[in-house]
Amino acid sequence: MLGGIVAGLIYSNAQEWLVHKYVLHGLGRKKDSFFAFHWHEHHKRARKADMRDEDYERDPWGTHAQGKEVMMLAATSAAAALLIGRRYPWFTATAVFGAWNYYRCHKKAHLDPAWGREHLPWHVDHHMGPDQDANWCVTHPFFDILLGTRKPYVGTELEAKHRAAAEERARKKAAAPVEAPAVAHAA
Numbered sequence: 351m352l353g354g355i356v357a358g359l360i361y362s363n364a365q366e367w368l369v370h371k372y373v374l375h376g377l378g379r380k381k382d383s384f385f386a387f388h389w390h391e392h393h394k395r396a397r398k399a400d401m402r403d404e405d406y407e408r409d410p411w412g413t414h415a416q417g418k419e420v421m422m423l424a425a426t427s428a429a430a431a432l433l434i435g436r437r438y439p440w441f442t443a444t445a446v447f448g449a450w451n452y453y454r455c456h457k458k459a460h461l462d463p464a465w466g467r468e469h470l471p472w473h474v475d476h477h478m479g480p481d482q483d484a485n486w487c488v489t490h491p492f493f494d495i496l497l498g499t500r501k502p503y504v505g506t507e508l509e510a511k512h513r514a515a516a517e518e519r520a521r522k523k524a525a526a527p528v529e530a531p532a533v534a535h536a537a
């Protein structure tokens with residue numbers, strides 16, 4: 351039992367790393383790919399709104415980003431259950447839990463950025479850091495640490511510098527005089 355659970359946890363984390371790097375960012379970089387939703391929709395939205403992606407509020411049934419994410423997790427869980435579920439029940443149960451936990455954590459990190467910053471800072475690093483091709487794991491950074499792809503950003507001097515510059519830009523924008531609306535003159 352314990353061996354199955356530990357193997358299931360390692361498998362789930364390895365899958366987060368591999369699928370995120372090679373499928374979602376690798377294949378999904380092409381705009382016409384089935385997996386384009388991750389880079390072209392999700393990253394774009396999160397980057398613009400300081401991690402918040404309101405699409406996570408919608409019903410996950412559909413062919414949009416959240417629907418495809420759930421479909422992928424359900425497909426890998428179902429495949430594991432059908433192929434090896436009888437032989438390795440604890441491994442399979444842990445892998446299915448891992449898929450559910452991945453969606454739960456990912457959704458929460460994008461609907462409640464303050465929670466994400468505190469509990470999943472590595473995922474904030476993934477979206478908001480200078481290198482969006484790093485920090486692949488979502489629920490726990492185990493494989494990123496192991497494989498050297500963990501690049502912290504939250505709480506660093508660089509982040510403080512970026513935040514100060516963004517605040518300065520916002521302050522200047524707010525202080526700028528409002529342009530008078532163009533008045534249309536009748537000929």
Ligand SMILES: [Zn+2]
Nearest residue numbers: 370374375388
């Ligand atoms: Zn990503």
Ligand SMILES: [Zn+2]
Nearest residue numbers: 392396456477
């Ligand atoms: Zn994300």
